[in-house]
Amino acid sequence: MDPFERVALGRTGVTVTRLGMGLAPLGGLYSAVGDDTATAAIDEAWRHGVRFFDTAPLYGSGLSERRSGAALSGRDDFTLSTKVGRLVTPGRTEDPGMWSEGPQEITWDFSGEGVRRSHRESLERLGLDRVDVLHLHDPDDHYVQAVTEALPALVSMRAEGTIGAVSAGMNQSAMLTEFARTGQFDCLLLAGRYTLLDQSGLADLLPECERRGISVIAGGVYNSGVLADPRPGAYYDYRPAPPAVVARAQAMARLCERHGVPLRAVALQFPLAHPAVAAVLIGVRSPEEAADAVAMARVPIPGGLWRDLVAAWLLDPTVPVP
Template sequence: MNDVADIVLGGAAYAGLFRAVDEEAAQAGIAAAWDAGIRAFDTAPHYGAGSSEERLGRFLRSRPRSEYTVSTKVGRLLYADPSAPDGVDDFYGAPKRARRRDYSAVGVRRSLEDSLERLGLDRIDLLLIHDPDDHQEQALAEALPELERMRAAGIVAGIGVGVNDAEVALRFVRETGIDHVLIAGRYTLLDRRAEAELLPECARRDVRVLVAGVLNSGILADPWRSATFDYRPAQRHIVERAQAMARICAKYDVALRAAALQFARRNPAVGATVIGAGTAVEVADTIAMLNTTVPEDLWHELDRYS
């Protein structure tokens, strides 16, 4: 079994992020992660308009509840919508549901109840406020206190925030009593914005950090085939930096994605890396990249381009 105690399987890819993934392929992907030893899973109502939670729940139903942990998120409620177009927020093949932002205490309770039903579980290990960037005041005044009540009552074990913005995460760390932060895309080979203040502050406050989006939505997987950075076409200077990093890695016979996947693991302030593999083939490749030896000299060279 591989050393994957600090690896979490993210739930966006097998819910159709960027391309549709059918049920069989999704289940095979989750099973491959399980067979590789991964026992932590992160999902959200937003991913595939609920299909991520549903697919994960179907897989976990036959597994002992004590053997795995699940995190999901609040902030978006789902409603049946027969006219919902495909491809909303880059999720394809999703159920006909609409998303509505809601960071109220009532919305948080309903979101958790709905997630438990989709997952087929009686409890969640970690509950995160999802993307409150434009709703910070309501999230701080209503959602966060409700999460604190849930934690105190033992309904959830951990609470936190899941965002793409390091400054938003930093505000929640400094102003609240959260114990987890999931930061996506801001601690990678190409973008280290979380490094200056967020990671040190989390370390000081004993807040566990989960780093996601380590491939920056594709460009660090293969910058010659995928020029997508932060879910949009990458600017030329970013593409050139990624390609320069890939050439440096090639000198050491190391794939760029191996370095990208292992990058966050080197920082003691990071508790786990969330991987975005959605199929069995992607899971196998990710595990292989995580097990690739990256020489220290290569890290030093990559640091010059970060």
């Protein structure tokens, strides 16, 4: 694949590189990351040609946005997405998976004013004058307010030219499919539900988006790490992977080794075979991880590997492959 091919999101003028960088780790997801390392990770991705970056207020209680904006300041021709639905306020963070510089609290708010306030505060933290894509962030328990208040606000902001594309990002496909059916979304970020281990998004969301011309951004393609390094103790869906999941990933890794390709490359490239998928996001916390993601995107995958995965009952034969 060409990781730096630019493709449009839906029918908008917003374009992304097929490979994008997820910047949650730069907020300290699971472990702290220093300022210099965070900047170096974005610099390395940029040096290779990546021009799509995704962050959120949740990531380190605003830390990822501050670091992202500082690293991207003064550059142009990039696409940046962030998220709304959670506000960063003084207090103590309640999310043990996120590390922040100081006492901050994350509060839910999918009201129209909450969306606009979140966007304003994101721009302040970023130090930038624009965000290209704005996602509703994990509205699992807030569907009614997200549809009746947050979505109209995003649509108005798009009409005003404040943002370029309306989106939502979730770890489930069912609600994203309901969002797609409103006809108001340009793209949708599906995390962890269209991967080598979990293709549940293929049952509803991907065909709906293909029919409607909505672009899907595939996140979590390593399923929190188990497809990057399938060892006992690896993470799957943000928690330690069950033994059966580790065993399945290890079986995939052995087949990949026989064909001389890393499992990471196969996991990264797999989602892009579906016509609805515009881009994949790879979470990075260091320049080494950024360089590795680019390298994995460029690895040629032999057709025989896909056939062997199907023959070993590790991949559904009806799933599109590169």
